[in-house]
Every structure is written in structure tokens, then in C-alpha cells.
Amino acid sequence: MTGELEQIAKNFARSREFTELMTYYNCAIMEIETKLRVLDAEFSLQYDRNPFESIETRLKNPVSIVEKMQSRGLELTCAAMERQIFDIAGIRVICSFKEDIYKLSDLLVRQDDVLLISRKDYIEKPKPNGYRSLHMLLDIPIFLAEGKRHMKVEVQFRTIAMDFWASVDHKLRYKKHLRSSEEIMEKLRLCAETLADMDDEMENIRRSIDFES
DSSP: OHHHHHHHHHHHHTSHHHHHHHHHHHHHHHHHHHHHHHHHHHHHHHHSSOSOSEEEEEEOOHHHHHHHHHHTTOOSSHHHHHHHOOOSEEEEEEESSHHHHHHHHHHHHTSTTOEEEEEEETTTSOOTTOOOOEEEEEEEEEEETTEEEEEEEEEEEEEHHHHHHHHHHHHHHTOSSOSSHHHHHHHHHHHHHHHHHHHHHHHHHHHHHHHHO
């Protein structure tokens, strides 16, 4: 099945329409990334520190796109892909503090040409397994030779601790033939809580330092 899926994805990605659409998604990523870096520079001037540590961007690969479309019973067309799959263009913003996540995300969606489609706060309400992150789906216009086109970009905000946990969880989740999987999942959940407490304490320390400065 894997070989068949890869061949279907290869054929799907071979079309000019697919190539153009993925280029548009990449342009949308660049638009959001530029806005974030401008906010970072402004934030640094105002607060004498940067709101984020790093930005990671990615385009979903054709195999993952096709697999997701097939699992949802979608017609394998670029129109259906653009209309129904919302995580093709992705940006992950890694911040030092939770407070910066909310400030930065708020400043981003307040910009006139950024439309917030959905917002899921897994920091205030973590997933049952302990996963924490702020997810936003944004609509952003890109400006092409033939005119303006609106694209969707998923932006995730995490602290360094949240990103560390999510990275380790992702690696462990794909390990096969695990024994005592329920016990391991509970340990991971407890680790997530410990890291969340650490995030809170680090933020308290930063506030104390800022107060004395």
C-alpha cells in the first residue's frame, strides 16, 4: 500500500496546477514569516528582548497530502486540496515564555490583512496526552502578477519546553512493539505537566527580574 500511495502522490504532484499551488503556499509562508520578524524587531526595541527564539517553516509533502485526502474520502484534485486541507503551509514559532506567545499571536492577527479563521489553545486546555501549543489558522493575501490570492497558513506557537516535549513524544509514538504503552503515555503526560510548571516558574523569575530592573 505504501508503494501504491507514493506512486499516486507522485502522479498528483506532477501536474503544473499542483506545482503552482505549492508555490503560492510557500509565498504565503514567506508573508507570515516576514510579519513575525518585523514584530520581533519592534518588540525588541520596545521591551529590550525578542519574543521568539526561532521560526520553523514547512510545506506538507505530497504523500502526506494524498494520504490525508484519501482518509477523508476527498476527490484527488488541487481544488479539493486547497478547500479542505488546512495544514499544507505551516509555521512553528518557538518562544521563551508563554506570555510572549499570547502577545505575539495577538499582534499578528490584529494586522489588517491577516484574517483569523480558527484558534485552538492547547496551552490553556492541553490535550489529554499533555500536548500544549497555540494553533491558529490564518488567511493571508499574496500578491501575484495576475492579482491578489488568499492562502491559508497554520501557525503554531510553543515555548521551548513545549516544543521539546512534542518532539520527544512524536519520536516515541512511532516506536513499534512497545510494552506497557499505557504506562509510558502516563509518564509522558506527567512530564508535560512538569515542563508546564517549569514554564510558569521561569515566567515568574523573568517578571521578578523585570520588576527590579
